[in-house]
Amino acid sequence: xxxxxxxxxxxxxxxxxxxxxxxxxxxxxxxxxxxxxxxxxxxxxxxxxxxxxxxxxxxxxxxxxxxxxxxxxxxxxxxxxxxxxxxxxxxxxxxxxxxxxxxxxxxxxxxxxxxxxxxxxxxxxxxxxxxxxxxxxxxxxxxxxxxxxxxxxxxxxxxxxxxxxxxxxxxxxxxxxxxxxxxxxxxxxxxxxxxxxxxxxxxxxxxxxxxxxxxxxxxxxxxxxxxxxxxxxxxxxxxxxxxxxxx
Amino acid sequence: xxxxxxxxxxxxxxxxxxxxxxxxxxxxxxxxxxxxxxxxxxxxxxxxxxxxxxxxxxxxxxxxxxxxxxxxxxxxxxxxxxxxxxxxxxxxxxxxxxxxxxxxxxxxxxxxxxxxxxxxxxxxxxxxxxxxxxxxxxxxxxxxxxxxxxxxxxxxxxxxxxxxxxxxxxxxxxxxxxxxxxxxxxxxxxxxxxxxxxxxxxxxxxxxxxxxxxxxxxxxxxxxxxxxxxxxxxxxxxxxxxxxxxxxxxxxxxxxxxxxxxxxxxxxxxxxxxxxxxxxxxxxxxxxxxxxxxxxxxxxxxxxxxxxxxxxx
Numbered sequence: 001x002x003x004x005x006x007x008x009x010x011x012x013x014x015x016x017x018x019x020x021x022x023x024x025x026x027x028x029x030x031x032x033x034x035x036x037x038x039x040x041x042x043x044x045x046x047x048x049x050x051x052x053x054x055x056x057x058x059x060x061x062x063x064x065x066x067x068x069x070x071x072x073x074x075x076x077x078x079x080x081x082x083x084x085x086x087x088x089x090x091x092x093x094x095x096x097x098x099x100x101x102x103x104x105x106x107x108x109x110x111x112x113x114x115x116x117x118x119x120x121x122x123x124x125x126x127x128x129x130x131x132x133x134x135x136x137x138x139x140x141x142x143x144x145x146x147x148x149x150x151x152x153x154x155x156x157x158x159x160x161x162x163x164x165x166x167x168x169x170x171x172x173x174x175x176x177x178x179x180x181x182x183x184x185x186x187x188x189x190x191x192x193x194x195x196x197x198x199x200x201x202x203x204x205x206x207x208x209x210x211x212x213x214x215x216x217x218x219x220x221x222x223x224x225x226x227x228x229x230x231x232x233x234x235x236x237x238x239x240x241x242x243x244x245x246x247x
Numbered sequence: 248x249x250x251x252x253x254x255x256x257x258x259x260x261x262x263x264x265x266x267x268x269x270x271x272x273x274x275x276x277x278x279x280x281x282x283x284x285x286x287x288x289x290x291x292x293x294x295x296x297x298x299x300x301x302x303x304x305x306x307x308x309x310x311x312x313x314x315x316x317x318x319x320x321x322x323x324x325x326x327x328x329x330x331x332x333x334x335x336x337x338x339x340x341x342x343x344x345x346x347x348x349x350x351x352x353x354x355x356x357x358x359x360x361x362x363x364x365x366x367x368x369x370x371x372x373x374x375x376x377x378x379x380x381x382x383x384x385x386x387x388x389x390x391x392x393x394x395x396x397x398x399x400x401x402x403x404x405x406x407x408x409x410x411x412x413x414x415x416x417x418x419x420x421x422x423x424x425x426x427x428x429x430x431x432x433x434x435x436x437x438x439x440x441x442x443x444x445x446x447x448x449x450x451x452x453x454x455x456x457x458x459x460x461x462x463x464x465x466x467x468x469x470x471x472x473x474x475x476x477x478x479x480x481x482x483x484x485x486x487x488x489x490x491x492x493x494x495x496x497x498x499x500x501x502x503x504x505x506x507x508x509x510x511x512x513x514x515x516x517x518x519x520x521x522x523x524x525x526x527x528x529x530x531x532x533x534x535x536x537x538x539x540x541x542x543x544x545x546x547x548x549x550x551x552x553x554x555x556x557x558x559x560x
Contacts, residue, residue: 004354008340015342096338096399099302100355101328245306 005110058140062130066147078179081162143215150212153225160232261310283433285452286441293461294441302332331405337396341385356403390421410440480542486535
């Protein structure tokens with residue numbers, strides 16, 4: 001049943017130009033970052049090779065591309081999540097799901113999975129771009145793997161938060177902007193303090209992605225992002241139930 | 248529920264409050280298999296709230312709903328599987344085609360894979376959507392969208408079909424077709440429909456319950472409603488109207504009152520019906536009779552009457 005809803009969401013995304021535009025713009029910008037980093041690497045190759053522990057091409061090009069993709073998707077995901085509940089409520093199509101013999105868990109997970117399917121596709125494009133470096137020589141697959149896993153977990157956190165905010169309001173634009181604001185705030189939270197052990201640093205999403213970006217898969221980071229996503233998915237379910245109780 | 252198996256839907260003291268406002272109070276409904284029940288009432292009477300509670304979209308403040316003996320609040324999934332619901336605004340995904348949408352609905356309601364395409368085809372045929380399968384819902388006219396809404400509600404062969412104002416916003420031809428469809432549905436499913444159009448209830452329902460301020464103020468068969476609507480009065484119209492006194496002089500006429508549009512309301516005696524006498528007088532005196540019909544009270548009148556009775560009782 002989750003699959004049925006997920007597949008419908010996935011297809012609905014592509015029925016609107018928004019998904020295509022987001023994919024296209026992301027690809028153009030990332031391609032530009034990719035080429036910029038690549039040419040920078042080529043130009044500075046002689047100097048880089050003189051370093052005691054020189055960074056590889058994957059580190060310079062791919063990490064930058066993934067880092068940039070994270071920021072781009074931070075802006076794109078709210079645009080994709082905004083419609084999931086807000087628009088359904090506004091168009092009164094949510095009734096269809098609520099009247100069907102399915103649970104709130106299935107509705108929420110279905111929508112989440114549908115969106116993640118799309119985001120995985122976006123991630124796949126980033127991954128392919130990095131993998132194209134392999135045409136020129138050996139690359140660090142481990143680093144790319146860590147980055148991909150990190151970005152996937154990060155996206156699930158973005159999507160869960162966006163989904164929750166979308167369930168709070170009937171207005172898609174409000175949902176989009178509120179999600180964007182919340183995500184951006186969580187992203188830059190660590191900038192507010194110099195102390196690396198400050199609790200704000202621990203909450204910051206950026207901090208938890210940084211490790212993956214450098215090729216480190218930390219249990220704490222994985223756990224944080226998974227818990228973050230799970231928390232907001234549960235809150236979304238509760239919100240659906242609250243609507244039923246309060247009307 | 249221990250009553251007979253023929254009861255597909257019943258509610259017990261169903262109540263819903265919005266803050267302090269009582270939207271639905273102690274509602275008892277009962278629906279038998281194959282019956283079309285009309286839920287009638289003015290705007291804000293609590294019809295939609297009731298239907299939302301019957302379909303599990305809204306939790307009641309107190310009371311219970313049972314669908315084919317399954318408690319909706321305790322086992323929502325089992326109960327919901329037996330319901331088809333068309334809300335006031337048909338819940339349609341405009342970006343999908345009719346086929347895609349109905350297939351999606353069928354899957355949501357767990358129509359077995361093998362039977363799904365056949366079910367979609369049959370339902371389309373029933374709702375007059377045969378040639379619309381590949382059209383985008385966004386491109387359909389309001390009438391066809393309404394049909395897709397009904398198709399969605401009956402696709403999975405539910406025991407109870409709940410339709411909230413199914414003919415609102417349709418043109419007269421479409422209204423007639425939709426009514427015929429609902430009438431047909433009554434054969435195999437139980438149907439509850441809400442409306443504030445009285446002729447609609449007369450045309451398609453077996454039984455009617457009238458709601459007013461969240462309460463049932465009238466519950467009877469459709470014949471009972473007809474009887475309560477009929478009065479002993481006649482409405483007559485003339486090209487060259489006589490004086491009211493001349494009319495009052497005719498045998499059987501208790502009183503005559505001028506109405507709008509040059510019509511005259513004639514109050515009759517219980518035992519002698521004056522219709523024949525009026526026609527004869529009209530012919531003899533060359534009044535030019537244009538109309539002679541029994542007066543039906545309007546819905547508003549029925550309402551006024553019923554709510555007054557309620558207070559008196």
